[in-house]
Amino acid sequence: MPEPISNFIFNLVNSQWFYYILGFWTLIAIARRDERNSFASRLADLISKPAIFEADENPQSVSFYPRKSMEKIATDVRKALIRIPNDINAALEKAIKNQLDFIVDPQRRWKLLGYAIYVIFMFFFLWADGIAIANALDALGLVATVPSYLTLYEIAVAVGSFLAIIVGALVARDVFNAVSDFSDWDTQQGAWKKLAKVLAILLIISGLLVAVVLGLGRFQRLVSLPVNIADLINLGVNFTTLVLVPFNTLIATILIHFEAFKGLLLVFVLIEAILWVPVRILQYVAEILGAMGPFSVDILYRFLLAILIIIIFWLLTPLDWITSLIPRRK
Secondary structure, three states: HHHHHHHHHHHHHOOHHHHHHHHHHHHHHHOOOHHHHHHHHHHHHHHOOOOOOOOOOOOOOOOOOOOHHHHHHHHHHHHHHHHHHHHHHHHHHHHHHHHHHHHHOOOOHHHHHHHHHHHHHHHHHHHHHHHHHHHHHOOOOOOOOOOOOHHHHHHHHHHHHHHHHHHHHHHHHHHHHOOOOOHHHHOOOOOOOOHHHHHHHHHHHHHHHHHHHHHHHHHHHHOOOHHHHHHHHHHEEEEEEHHHHHHHHHHHHHHHHHHHHHHHHHHEEEEEEEEHHHHHHHHHHHHHHHHHHHHHHHHHHHHHHHHHHHHHHHHHHHHHHHHHOOOOOO
């Protein structure tokens, strides 16, 4: 702004005549009854409009206030904000329901405990299988390095002996009884159930054999035995650790795979249930934002438009009165 003009404005604002002129200008605007009534009517109509999500019966009554467009935008924004969390929540609830329908027996809900136990057992058996495979590949020189978690052969031995005995006993208890406590063997029939009976007994015997032979191996290290007996015990230890331990883990994996699969689904259900909580919170937040966001924008727009209406009324009404005093040429 040029300096003379800025000086003029500064002097005008600080002059006592400025406030007299301002008051007189405002008095003229208020004194014009028709314009004043029209201004008050527009302002009251703008302020009394219903909330943005409610239908307005007279949407075109206020100039520069596109009511229909704003209603549509508000509705679209609200739907867009809540659609994503609603879709995620619906997908989670559907997945949880389908998985629970598959794994839950309404008559014996406590089978879920068995599924949880078996999925933990399956983790250890698969770990032991991985250790045995890695050990065999390393012995054959087919791999350069073996991860440290696959070199813990004592884990594989413990799983293939003591844990195999426990699983064999649990499966045998369920497969030989009419009602299964921790599994679904009471729903199985035919050759597979007969084979499972044989495998469960075989697993118990093989697990006990591994435990006994390993105990003898430990015993012969503590005492001095004849060479032929010590060699026989060492041969038995090598056979059990290299053959029976992988065999036991394989048989146990076959026997509990179905229940372990249901246990894995149960883990997924728990994870999905944990995820469901923040998704529900996100739903509520989206609903609040979807309602408050457009509502706040509408209120702010009305406020700014009301200020604009006031300014236009204050500026133009006196000018209109002044121009009406100027005689017109005939």
